[in-house]
Amino acid sequence: MNTLNKLGWSDFFETSLTPDEKQSMTIGRISTVNKTNYIVIHENGIKACELAGNLMFGLDENEKPKTGDWVLFVDYGDLGIISKVLPRYNCLSRQKSGKEIAEQIIAANIDYAVIVQCLEIGLNLRRLERTLVQLQNCNIDPIVLINKTDLLISDEQQKTMSFMIDAYQAIPISAYHGNNMKLLKDQILTGKSYVFIGASGVGKSSIINSLQEGNDIKTGEISQATMKGAHTTTSRELYILKRGGVVIDTPGTREFGLTASSSEPESSAFHGIGDLAKNCKFHNCTHTNEIGCKILMAVKTGGISEDEYESFMRLNREMEHYESSLQDRKQKGKKLSKIIKNMKKSGYKNSSTP
Ligand SMILES: Nc1nc2c(ncn2[C@@H]2O[C@H](COP(=O)(O)OP(=O)(O)OP(=O)(O)O)[C@@H](O)[C@H]2O)c(=O)[nH]1
Ligand SMILES: [Mg+2]
Ligand SMILES: [Zn+2]
Secondary structure, eight states: OOHHHHTTOOHHHHTTOOHHHHHHSEEEEEEEEETTEEEEEETTEEEEEEEOHHHHHHSOGGGSOOTTOEEEEEEOSSOEEEEEEOOOSOEEEEEOSSSSOOEEEEEESOSEEEEEEETTTOOOHHHHHHHHHHHHHHTOEEEEEEEOTTSOOOHHHHHHHHHHHHHHOOEEOOTTTOTTHHHHHHHOOTTOEEEEEOSTTSSHHHHHHHHHTSOOSOOOOBOTTTOOBTTOOOSOEEEEOTTSOEEEEOOOOSOOBOOOOSSSOOGGGGTTHHHHHHTSSSTTOOSSSOTTOHHHHHHHHTSSOHHHHHHHHHHHHHHHHHHHHHHHHHHHHHHHHHHHHHHHHTTOOOTTOO
């Protein structure tokens, strides 16, 4: 396997290049983005790059290179100038926190997302489900980890942990003591890309460090007073593991807002609730008061707990909200361009153009 393949290069990207581009430019993958500076890994090392002017001003925020993106750059020695961002195979995105409806891209060209939760901060099934739904929307396979299993476990946590292992094939590990790290290592393949996600302090950087077998990522010491890590990761960063595999460390994310475009959360994240919904009497059933609603029926007979039902409905509402806001914006955009067209037709000239 050549170096580019080890970095995650594949035919998908190869076919997007012209022979001319291949000759005159260097291929690289974005490791870190720092405002207008990009650290790019390529076949012969690492290069600090900036965007060519036309990209800087011509691309939307989400089209600009993100960690994991493949780019072409021209090498000027100390600095590289990025002249093209290759089409993405997929990307991990989330709805930005806050009220604004906007998609934030976390990383591009990802094979697996490693979802990390830990016993110390607490296992959270609802959060896990939300993340799984979003991963399905992004077309990314999940690997679920439960870290810090060296700590004392309450009966309640033990129950939740067993459920997670059963239902989601979660791997219980300890980055400290190395428990089950071999199971995780076996899942990390050369040439595949893995983004680590989860709340701050769950141990994402520690796990990556122990995969790397050489300590070079800063990890936090939890302050007893605040329960927050002191060396908390502040930017996304892509590393190539010596043993093979590309990993991306990310700063902790509490919320994983959905940007789903499907109207029902997928069934596998919800253990059959989604499947039940398909059999409701009305295909546009809102599962709130309809006769013949299979979900309401299951809640009544105890097949689905109130908790699960609430969570399912919350996810639905969230996705609907995202969808309709997006529609709104598209409509507004259309109206605006129509107005501009009409103005142009009627001979209006922008006063700033000479
Ligand atoms: N007991 C125990 N502590 C761990 C384990 N793994 C990590 N820690 C500790 O948990 C704290 C947070 O670890 P980090 O690796 O910095 O967590 P993170 O997920 O990268 O956090 P952010 O960068 O803030 O998102 C540190 O104090 C680690 O030493 C583990 O397996 N067991
Ligand atoms: Mg970290
Ligand atoms: Zn229904």
